[in-house]
Amino acid sequence: MMKRAIYIVILPCLTLSFVSCNFFRKPKLSLKDTVLAITEKREIDEWIMAEYYGEAIYSHKEGISAWKRAQVRKQSLDTIPDTLKDDIAPWKNEIVDFYADLNETLRGVWDGLEGKEKRDKNVEKIVREEYPEILADRHFSELKEIVKKKSDRKLLRYVRRINTSDFQNNFGVLGQFIKEQEEEEDDNKDLVFLGRGWVKAGINFEAISKASIQLKNEEEPDTVFILNVKPEIYNADINPWFIPKKSPGFEIIEWKRKRRFTFSEVQRIKTGCKLRLVHDAIERGILDLAKKNAEDQILSLLNILGFTQVKAVRIILEETYSEDYLVRTTFNFGNPDRFTETDEIVEADELERVAAMVDRNYSPERQKYLKSLIEVNKRQWENGLVEKFSLNPE
Amino acid sequence: MNPEPTCYLILKRICLFFSFLLVSCNQNPDFKISQLKSVSKLATTEFVVNKTVYGHKDGRLPIIPIKFNRASFMAFTEARIKAGIDLDKLREEDIKIDGKKISITLPPIEILNFSYPAEGFIEDNFYTDQKKFLNRITIEDQEHLFRKAELSIREQIPDLGLEKAAQDNARVLLKNLLETMKFEEIYIDFRPAKKMTIDTNFSPENPE
Numbered sequence: 001m002m003k004r005a006i007y008i009v010i011l012p013c014l015t016l017s018f019v020s021c022n023f024f025r026k027p028k029l030s031l032k033d034t035v036l037a038i039t040e041k042r043e044i045d046e047w048i049m050a051e052y053y054g055e056a057i058y059s060h061k062e063g064i065s066a067w068k069r070a071q072v073r074k075q076s077l078d079t080i081p082d083t084l085k086d087d088i089a090p091w092k093n094e095i096v097d098f099y100a101d102l103n104e105t106l107r108g109v110w111d112g113l114e115g116k117e118k119r120d121k122n123v124e125k126i127v128r129e130e131y132p133e134i135l136a137d138r139h140f141s142e143l144k145e146i147v148k149k150k151s152d153r154k155l156l157r158y159v160r161r162i163n164t165s166d167f168q169n170n171f172g173v174l175g176q177f178i179k180e181q182e183e184e185e186d187d188n189k190d191l192v193f194l195g196r197g198w199v200k201a202g203i204n205f206e207a208i209s210k211a212s213i214q215l216k217n218e219e220e221p222d223t224v225f226i227l228n229v230k231p232e233i234y235n236a237d238i239n240p241w242f243i244p245k246k247s248p249g250f251e252i253i254e255w256k257r258k259r260r261f262t263f264s265e266v267q268r269i270k271t272g273c274k275l276r277l278v279h280d281a282i283e284r285g286i287l288d289l290a291k292k293n294a295e296d297q298i299l300s301l302l303n304i305l306g307f308t309q310v311k312a313v314r315i316i317l318e319e320t321y322s323e324d325y326l327v328r329t330t331f332n333f334g335n336p337d338r339f340t341e342t343d344e345i346v347e348a349d350e351l352e353r354v355a356a357m358v359d360r361n362y363s364p365e366r367q368k369y370l371k372s373l374i375e376v377n378k379r380q381w382e383n384g385l386v387e388k389f390s391l392n393p394e
Numbered sequence: 395m396n397p398e399p400t401c402y403l404i405l406k407r408i409c410l411f412f413s414f415l416l417v418s419c420n421q422n423p424d425f426k427i428s429q430l431k432s433v434s435k436l437a438t439t440e441f442v443v444n445k446t447v448y449g450h451k452d453g454r455l456p457i458i459p460i461k462f463n464r465a466s467f468m469a470f471t472e473a474r475i476k477a478g479i480d481l482d483k484l485r486e487e488d489i490k491i492d493g494k495k496i497s498i499t500l501p502p503i504e505i506l507n508f509s510y511p512a513e514g515f516i517e518d519n520f521y522t523d524q525k526k527f528l529n530r531i532t533i534e535d536q537e538h539l540f541r542k543a544e545l546s547i548r549e550q551i552p553d554l555g556l557e558k559a560a561q562d563n564a565r566v567l568l569k570n571l572l573e574t575m576k577f578e579e580i581y582i583d584f585r586p587a588k589k590m591t592i593d594t595n596f597s598p599e600n601p602e
Contacts, residue, residue, distance in 0.1 A: 028451070028452060029449060029450075029451045029531075029535050029538055029539065030449060030450060030451075031447065031448070031449045031539050031542040031543060031546070032448045032449065032450075033546075034445055034446040034447070034448060035445075035446075036443050036444075036445050036546075036547060036550050036554075037443060037444045037445075038441055038442070038443050038554060039442050039443065039444050039472075040440075040441070040442035041439065041440075041441055041442075041559060042439070042440040042441075042442070043438065043439060043563045043566075044437055044438060044439065044440050044476065044563075045436075045437075045438065045563075045567055046436070046437040046476070046478075047434070047435070047436050047437075047481075048433055048434075048435040048436075048437060048506065048507075049432065049433065049434065050430065050431070050432055050433065051430070051431055051433050052429060052430045053429055054429055191533070200507065202435075205436055205567055205571075206567065206570070208571065234437070234507075235476075235507045235509060237507070237508075237509045237510075237511065238511075238512070239508065239509065239510040239511075239544060240510060240537060240540040240541040240543070240544045241541055241544050241545070244544070244545060244548060245545070248537070248541060250512070250537055252533065252534060252537075255533070258532075261533060263469075263515075263517040263536075264517075266512075266533055266536075267512055267513055267515065270512040270513070271512070271513050274511075274512075274513075281430075284429065284430050285430070286430060289430060289432060293432040293433075293434070296432075297434045297481070301481075304484070304486060304489055305489065305491070305496070305572075305575065306491050307575070
């Protein structure tokens, strides 16, 4: 009887009170109205020729690993004696790569050590005593290979010097760094974002009107050649909204144990998503499409303006998609001034990977195509046959 | 074989109903996007705007309708808006050439890119107090606030005066180009726009 009374009276009352007091609803999140201030107005001349829309996933762990790689590079560079920095400037990248590789090996050694040895906190000594071949053979032979390729005395001098005392010091610093990184690692902490956004590439409109040298080629008299107009990435964005009110830009797809993440950690993951999006866009050929479309669009513009004698437009790129070029163009998006030192390093490191991939995928074909075109023009320059393409409407 | 008790059946149906609701609520809207496409858009003006994102979340006690332990979050954010013309919309009849004289009616000014980059957000540690007893502003909440802020910025775009600035710059750019092509009299006008669109970043047509 008592139970029935509870069911009939108390339970409905409780339910009603829960519902009326919004018991099941989440606490309300509200945004205060704030002023929108215009801080800068800028004249630009970006002729967007290709757009890429896509998704990219990036995780906290990937970010940490990229950050570590970047730190290793930075650390390696720091350990090079100042007196030698100028001497080795031309081969800085090779030497930094060499140290980064060395660090990876040391990391492998560290992983291979037994727990007791790790607790010894004297890894450097252990490695020096038990793995002398690391110092003696492999890495120096690799560095000697670099020297052979470069066959330069300055670099050889550098190798001889680090072979004696500097290298031992560098090894100590790197060993200590590995230990610190291992201690900081937390396997249970991860956050994965899915970002949806776009990348837009194009050419500089002003560059065309300032005429970037329009050449008349005797072999192809109906073709306008345009030099030094490079397709660039003008925008790479993952906004809070991908399609306003329909689809968000960023979505959390994994949040391990709901661990806490700092604001800058979240930002780093989001930046990783964006860089991956840029990488995907380049891999899909956004820059090539932008160049091809630019040729079509300039031709169509010239024809529509009455220059019907022009039958083709060809943009000649003297600079291929080199590492420096990609880093420079891709840094245009966002505001690098706002990055902390470590964020910049992560970005640069990631971009180098992207650049290397692009070089591998696109260079040979592009080089072949460009070389043939440039060769024709070079001959004309040399023979004094080059003249400005005189554009006159019919 | 004993039939299932009625209350068990009802409970099962309720569970099924709620699981259906949950699944259907979590589904994203179905849309198709073109991954890589050719366009021809001339961006002539960029505006940089700043907005302070300040949001809060009030904690609630069970049953008792009292707000307590307000958690707050503040960040300084920056958006970049680019405006210009879509040259794909330029028609043959928009251009009239008479010797060295040319008249062009350009397509209306549009927002060509809206960028609200996460790396440009700076958290204000002084006003931000994200963790309170039984109440916390999570990463999801921050995303929610940034989405609201983006909508707020987009709503104000038509009032920023972008259209006039973009028109002026487009005129200068085209005039320079046409002068190099030996035109002496140049007239540039724009087709009237109804209202500057705010979501032109997304171009769902022509999937690859």
